[in-house]
Amino acid sequence: xxxxxxxxxxxxxxxxxxxxxxxxxxxxxxxxxxxxxxxxxxxxxxxxxxxxxxxxxxxxxxxxxxxxxxxxxxxxxxxxxxxxxxxxxxxxxxxxxxxxxxxxxxxxxxxxxxxxxxxxxxxxxxxxxxxxxxxxxxxxxxxxxxxxxxxxxxxxxxxxxxxxxxxxxxxxxxxxxxxxxxxxxxxxxxxxxxxxxxxxxxxxxxxxxxxxxxxxxxxxxxxxxxxxxxxxxxx
Numbered sequence: 001x002x003x004x005x006x007x008x009x010x011x012x013x014x015x016x017x018x019x020x021x022x023x024x025x026x027x028x029x030x031x032x033x034x035x036x037x038x039x040x041x042x043x044x045x046x047x048x049x050x051x052x053x054x055x056x057x058x059x060x061x062x063x064x065x066x067x068x069x070x071x072x073x074x075x076x077x078x079x080x081x082x083x084x085x086x087x088x089x090x091x092x093x094x095x096x097x098x099x100x101x102x103x104x105x106x107x108x109x110x111x112x113x114x115x116x117x118x119x120x121x122x123x124x125x126x127x128x129x130x131x132x133x134x135x136x137x138x139x140x141x142x143x144x145x146x147x148x149x150x151x152x153x154x155x156x157x158x159x160x161x162x163x164x165x166x167x168x169x170x171x172x173x174x175x176x177x178x179x180x181x182x183x184x185x186x187x188x189x190x191x192x193x194x195x196x197x198x199x200x201x202x203x204x205x206x207x208x209x210x211x212x213x214x215x216x217x218x219x220x221x222x223x224x225x226x227x228x229x230x231x232x233x234x235x
Contacts, residue, residue, distance in 0.1 A: 004045065005124065014048050017113035024106055115143040134163065139175055144155045147188045148196065149180065157192055158169040165200035174201075178208055189220040193224055206230055 080221050111133060114126025127147055134141040149162035168174045181193040197209045212227040 017110060019119075021106055021110050051062060051125075054103055110136065111140060112143055115140075115147060120151075120156055123147060123151065123153070123156045124159055127163055131163045135167055135170075138172070141167065142176075145177065145180070147175075149184075149192050161196045161199070163194060165196055168196070168200045168205065169202060174205060178205060180219070182212065182231070187221070188218055194218070194226060198226070206233060 107129075111126050111129045115121050115130065116123045117126065127144065130140050130144055134144050141164070144149050144160050144164050147156055148164055151157045153161065164173070164177075168177065177193060177196065181190065181197070184190045184193060192226075194209065201209065209226055210230045213230075215221045216223070218226065
């Protein structure tokens with residue numbers, strides 16, 4: 001696919017991960033749709049213009065941002081699905097399932113690449129895109145946890161904390177976070193994790209946090225902060 005092609009998609013030709021994504025999309029099979037399939041697809045595009053449809057569609061397929069290619073891919077998949085359902089061909093339905101999986105895999109790879117990018121702006125985009133994916137994907141959740149505790153840019157770290165916070169109720173992620181806090185030596189890492197627990201932690205996690213403060217295992221500047229904040233939650 002030529003880099004000179006004009007498109008509304010946020011394609012960055014100098015980014016290897018973006019090039020990989022477009023190459024993979026270009027390798028998807030190109031088939032001529034039937035008249036019934038074209039009619040169903042265009043009818044779905046008309047419905048996509050209605051307020052609120054695009055948002056629900058992106059959430060259904062696990063895409064969080066207004067990425068042009070993601071919305072187009074989702075609309076295409078729905079159009080194909082309606083056409084195949086009308087035709088009743090099981091082999092085509094299997095092909096649709098495979099296409100959905102390919103799109104989801106490409107989106108996941110792009111999110112992980114952005115979370116590891118040297119660019120703070122791309123890391124932030126990765127955090128925002130990962131919000132609806134991390135709950136079902138342990139690797140993406142761990143990558144978000146790394147951004148929440150290690151990212152040198154405050155805006156990226158805060159966005160990652162917000163993205164992970166509601167998931168602290170999940171035993172695996174909650175236990176991993178508390179173990180990380182207990183082992184953390186960096187005041188910045190402690191601050192990020194303490195903030196996450198104070199904002200989103202369960203009663204048990206707050207008790208463990210208070211025990212760390214009382215045993216002097218937190219930075220001195222954080223101990224008073226934790227004691228005050230926990231007391232407020234009990235008031």
